[in-house]
Amino acid sequence: MKLAILSRSPHSYSTSRLKEAALERGHYCKVLNTLRFAIDLSGNSPDLQFRGKSLSYYDAVLPRIGTSIGYFGTAVVRQFEQMDVYTPNTANGISNSRDKLRATQILSRHDIGIPATTFVRDIKDIKAAIARVGGVPVVIKLLEGTQGIGVILAPELKIAEAIIETLQSTKQNVLVQKFIAESKGRDIRALVVGDRVVGAIRRMAKGDEFRSNVHRGGSTEAIKLDPAYERTAVRAAQIMGLKVAGVDMLEGDEGPLVMEVNSSPGLEGIEKATGLDIAGSIIDYIANQVDFPELDVRQRLSISTGYGVAELLVKEDSHLVGKSIADSGLKENDITILTLHRETEVFPNPRDDKVLESHDRLLCFGRLESMRSMIPKRRKKGPKIKKLHG
Numbered sequence: 001m002k003l004a005i006l007s008r009s010p011h012s013y014s015t016s017r018l019k020e021a022a023l024e025r026g027h028y029c030k031v032l033n034t035l036r037f038a039i040d041l042s043g044n045s046p047d048l049q050f051r052g053k054s055l056s057y058y059d060a061v062l063p064r065i066g067t068s069i070g071y072f073g074t075a076v077v078r079q080f081e082q083m084d085v086y087t088p089n090t091a092n093g094i095s096n097s098r099d100k101l102r103a104t105q106i107l108s109r110h111d112i113g114i115p116a117t118t119f120v121r122d123i124k125d126i127k128a129a130i131a132r133v134g135g136v137p138v139v140i141k142l143l144e145g146t147q148g149i150g151v152i153l154a155p156e157l158k159i160a161e162a163i164i165e166t167l168q169s170t171k172q173n174v175l176v177q178k179f180i181a182e183s184k185g186r187d188i189r190a191l192v193v194g195d196r197v198v199g200a201i202r203r204m205a206k207g208d209e210f211r212s213n214v215h216r217g218g219s220t221e222a223i224k225l226d227p228a229y230e231r232t233a234v235r236a237a238q239i240m241g242l243k244v245a246g247v248d249m250l251e252g253d254e255g256p257l258v259m260e261v262n263s264s265p266g267l268e269g270i271e272k273a274t275g276l277d278i279a280g281s282i283i284d285y286i287a288n289q290v291d292f293p294e295l296d297v298r299q300r301l302s303i304s305t306g307y308g309v310a311e312l313l314v315k316e317d318s319h320l321v322g323k324s325i326a327d328s329g330l331k332e333n334d335i336t337i338l339t340l341h342r343e344t345e346v347f348p349n350p351r352d353d354k355v356l357e358s359h360d361r362l363l364c365f366g367r368l369e370s371m372r373s374m375i376p377k378r379r380k381k382g383p384k385i386k387k388l389h390g
């Protein structure tokens with residue numbers, strides 16, 4: 001394949017390892033400086049110029065986009081997407097993950113553990129916000145920090161208020177998060193590629209520092225990831241819309257708590273600690289996607305025949321929970337399950353005696369009319385309209 005790595009630092013460990021892994025496997029690979037693109041919207045079809053010349057054809061791009069060039073960088077990735085060039089991380093996925101508030105909002109809608117987090121704008125609300133996450137000590141975070149900069153532990157209410165007020169007075173928005181003391185200055189970084197974790201490390205903070213970032217002097221060790229952590233990491237990456245991601249989790253008393261999902265995870269720490277060829281796994285995944293792109297079957301609905309493909313979700317209160325596929329009544333309604341998705345597991349052509357569980361996602365083929373009636377109605381929120389009397 002012909003691969004472009006979008007990066008501003010061609011000589012960094014991660015970029016050079018990715019390029020090396022691509023070349024070793026016989027692919028063509030160039031590192032292109034994200035800032036040297038011009039986005040051409042003048043013609044009929046989307047186009048990109050690189051260093052003033054029309055860009056040649058690429059099969060895939062791998063964005064390695066730092067926070068500093070966020071807006072323009074994601075615009076370049078979006079342009080590649082519009083030109084139908086494969087990218088494991090979409091512009092949307094990258095923007096979702098970069099902003100800690102946006103990422104936390106998205107993750108909190110799914111049943112993924114996250115540390116209790118609130119966001120305040122008004123100084124008058126700080127006290128209540130701290131109480132909501134369980135009181136001091138709290139962790140205060142700048143929305144777009146990285147490498148541990150902009151992550152502060154406030155032991156007391158007065159100090160927390162002073163820090164938040166100071167940051168807000170310089171027009172910086174902050175998150176207030178419960179301090180997960182039981183994690184003891186440690187966290188886990190899982191590197192997700194596609195739908196699996198290809199490597200994981202534990203990072204430990206230095207001395208009495210609570211931030212375990214390597215840039216803050218933290219040390220690393222390779223670990224075999226507990227399945228609960230593995231599932232959480234893969235799901236968090238999927239929810240953010242990233243196929244290559246570094247998922248950071250704290251070890252809470254009740255299991256994994258996702259702190260952040262990085263769209264351009266560094267490879268040095270994890271490759272050196274695990275001895276694994278993580279760059280190679282990323283390149284192999286991309287090459288495989290270029291050869292066998294996942295069809296978006298939902299776009300292939302055959303409206304004319306009335307038959308098509310749809311995804312059905314088995315809700316907790318559904319009558320399907322606990323029934324086998326044979327007893328589900330789907331067959332009688334002319335609906336065939338093509339694949340069953342359960343958490344991160346996938347069962348193609350599931351057998352008739354497979355029992356359905358709540359939260360299963362069923363990719364089905366059948367009469368659209370019968371399937372439509374099975375798609376749960378949207379939950380309506382908001383004030384009910386009162387009937388007027390008289």
Ligand SMILES: Nc1ncnc2c1ncn2[C@@H]1O[C@H](COP(=O)(O)OP(=O)(O)O)[C@@H](O)[C@H]1O
Nearest residue numbers: 115139145146147148149151178179180211212
């Ligand atoms: N709520 C928390 N409780 C305990 N430790 C935390 C918490 N949030 C962050 N940390 C520690 O601080 C480090 C940096 O926080 P993080 O949100 O990942 O910011 P950054 O993007 O700067 O890496 C984490 O790796 C972790 O060790």
Ligand SMILES: [Mg+2]
Nearest residue numbers: 147148248260
């Ligand atoms: Mg981090």
